[in-house]
Amino acid sequence: MRRYSSPVGPVRVLKCTCYRWCSFSALAILVEWLSGTHLIREGTNNVAAGMIQTVMHAIRVGLAYMVMLAVMSFNAGVFLAALAGHTLGFFLFGSRVFKKKAGSPSYQKTSDLPPMSC
Numbered sequence: 001m002r003r004y005s006s007p008v009g010p011v012r013v014l015k016c017t018c019y020r021w022c023s024f025s026a027l028a029i030l031v032e033w034l035s036g037t038h039l040i041r042e043g044t045n046n047v048a049a050g051m052i053q054t055v056m057h058a059i060r061v062g063l064a065y066m067v068m069l070a071v072m073s074f075n076a077g078v079f080l081a082a083l084a085g086h087t088l089g090f091f092l093f094g095s096r097v098f099k100k101k102a103g104s105p106s107y108q109k110t111s112d113l114p115p116m117s118c
Helices: 010-036 046-071 076-093
Strands: none
Touching: 010 046, 010 076, 046 076
8 A cells, every 4th residue: 555645744734724724814804903093184185186096995894804814714813813813903903901191082083994894
């Protein structure tokens, strides 16, 4: 009986798996950063501001769809990596932990983009 060996060793498989998980976490963190960022300054031309918002929205939706497609692979590790990325991204960019003002008035704009919803 002939024994077949894999051309890819277990260490290489582990490295590739960790790389994939880190990249999906990074994509999720970028989605959260774009959701809470404030790049458009007051007094910016409305056309320029609209173009910036449109590009930022397209990037955010594209990244979110990439994360969604990765999660739809039904791989538990990918799901946990995406969940960890969204959690860390919200903690860093969406929560009050790193905000300068703890209580901002409700009429102030918190982000350049509207919240993501289904």
